[in-house]
Each structure stands twice: as C-alpha cells, then as structure tokens.
Amino acid sequence: MADIPALPPGQIERQQFPRFGLGKFARRFPADPDRLMLGIRGDVGREMRIGNEFQSLPRIEQQSDFHCVTTWSVRGVRWGGVRFLDFYEQIALPLAKPLPGAELVVLRGEDGYCSCLPLEDLLHPDVILADRLDDQPLDVAHGAPLRLVAPAHYGYKNVKHLVSIEFWKDRRRYRFPFPYPAFMDHPRARVAFEERGRFFPSWMLRHLYRLLIPFSVWNFERALARYRARRLSGRQR
Numbered sequence: 001m002a003d004i005p006a007l008p009p010g011q012i013e014r015q016q017f018p019r020f021g022l023g024k025f026a027r028r029f030p031a032d033p034d035r036l037m038l039g040i041r042g043d044v045g046r047e048m049r050i051g052n053e054f055q056s057l058p059r060i061e062q063q064s065d066f067h068c069v070t071t072w073s074v075r076g077v078r079w080g081g082v083r084f085l086d087f088y089e090q091i092a093l094p095l096a097k098p099l100p101g102a103e104l105v106v107l108r109g110e111d112g113y114c115s116c117l118p119l120e121d122l123l124h125p126d127v128i129l130a131d132r133l134d135d136q137p138l139d140v141a142h143g144a145p146l147r148l149v150a151p152a153h154y155g156y157k158n159v160k161h162l163v164s165i166e167f168w169k170d171r172r173r174y175r176f177p178f179p180y181p182a183f184m185d186h187p188r189a190r191v192a193f194e195e196r197g198r199f200f201p202s203w204m205l206r207h208l209y210r211l212l213i214p215f216s217v218w219n220f221e222r223a224l225a226r227y228r229a230r231r232l233s234g235r236q237r
C-alpha cells in the first residue's frame with residue numbers, strides 16, 4: 001500500500017464523514033439551505049451581497065482529504081464548486097474592492113460560527129467554495145448552501161453555511177466564536193505543520209480533543225435527525 005500517502009501527523013482515518021463542529025452550533029441550521037446570499041464586507045470600497053453572480057464563475061471538481069483538529073480524517077472527499085481565487089479575482093476584487101492591506105479574511109456561517117484565514121492561504125488553487133459533495137448538491141449536514149474547503153487547513157477553518165466573507169486590515173475585528181477560548185484558534189491551522197491551536201503543544205491538544213469526538217458526533221447527528229424530522233412533518237402539513 002506504498003502508493004497511499006501517510007496521513008498528516010496525529011491524524012487517524014475515519015470511514016464515515018460525520019457532521020461535526022463545536023457543540024453550540026449543532027442545533028443551528030440555515031433558514032433556506034437552497035438559497036445562496038453571500039455578503040462581501042469589511043474594509044472594502046463597497047459592501048455587497050451576491051447570489052446568482054456566483055453561477056458565472058468557472059466550476060471545478062476536486063478530491064481532497066479532510067482533517068478535523070480533533071484528529072479524525074476522511075480520505076478522498078469529492079467536492080464541486082468554484083475556486084476561492086476565481087471568486088476573489090472575478091467578484092471580490094473588481095466589485096467590492098478590498099482596501100490595501102485588508103488581508104485578514106473572516107468567514108461567517110449562518111449558524112453564527114466564524115473563522116479566519118490570511119488572504120494568501122485562501123488564494124491557493126486547492127481552496128474552494130463548495131456547493132456540491134459526492135456529485136450531489138451540498139446537503140445541510142455538510143454546509144449548504146455553500147461552504148469553504150481548504151484542505152491544507154484543519155476542518156475548523158472550513159466554514160459551512162457561508163453568509164459572509166469579510167476583508168479586514170485589523171486583526172482585532174475578529175474573535176473566535178464566544179465562548180470558545182482563543183487557544184483553540186490558530187491563525188493558519190495548517191495540517192502539515194500540526195498547527196492545531198495556540199499556546200498549548202499540539203501533542204497535548206491531540207489527546208484532549210480526541211476525547212471529544214464521540215460526544216460531538218452524537219450531538220450533531222441527533223440535532224440533524226431532529227431537524228430532518230421537523231422538515232418532513234412541515235412538508236406533510
């Protein structure tokens with residue numbers, strides 16, 4: 001099996017791709033997962049919202065491994081969407097016009113979750129805004145209507161249910177979602193360098209976070225089952 005590259009340090013392969021995240025966000029779902037409305041905000045010449053404009057961007061498909069900071073990884077996830085680079089060059093830059101130095105990009109989900117990455121990391125060609133998974137429209141479990149996929153960075157940078165992308169000059173404009181502590185949020189969170197978090201050594205976070213996997217999977221699955229049951233009974237009425 002020499003042709004299968006090893007997983008990054010500290011990661012363990014998982015067969016199923018679970019719905020996952022920080023506990024607080026398990027029970028929050030987008031109001032209309034079929035409708036994309038994405039704000040472009042922050043230190044920009046013109047704040048704006050896009051919907052259909054997104055459809056004009058060139059589409060790509062990509063297979064990549066997905067690595068959660070709690071140490072589970074899934075191999076070969078097949079995404080479809082548009083490159084962040086194309087979104088930036090064809091929409092954000094010409095229309096919203098980020099100001100010089102506005103290079104901290106904050107990504108916000110409709111569930112209130114947010115994360116950030118340096119613009120430079122997002123312009124890598126493997127970073128995509130995905131609206132398809134396994135040849136199907138992206139479902140609510142994995143981030144409908146649109147999510148970030150940045151395979152070189154831990155899952156927590158891969159924000160689901162995107163509602164806004166913000167360009168800021170000043171880091172103080174950003175805070176990891178309350179009440180989660182700042183040590184959980186590394187500014188880059190690159191998987192290859194095991195940048196799991198800040199202040200604490202990565203080996204320590206590996207062990208700490210690994211304990212949280214079963215509860216988180218259960219919590220998110222239970223919330224999803226309830227959401228689906230609600231949607232179903234809503235349709236029947």
Ligand SMILES: Nc1nc2c(c(=O)[nH]1)N[C@H]1C(S)=C(S)[C@@H](COP(=O)(O)O)O[C@H]1N2
Nearest residue numbers: 018019020021025068109113142155158160
């Ligand atoms: N909006 C939103 N995005 C999110 C999260 C979340 O709770 N809400 N969780 C993050 C974490 S910690 C991980 S590992 C991945 C999980 O993605 P998945 O649910 O598709 O497996 O989403 C990330 N993006």
Ligand SMILES: [Mo]
Nearest residue numbers: 068069155156
């Ligand atoms: Mo995660």
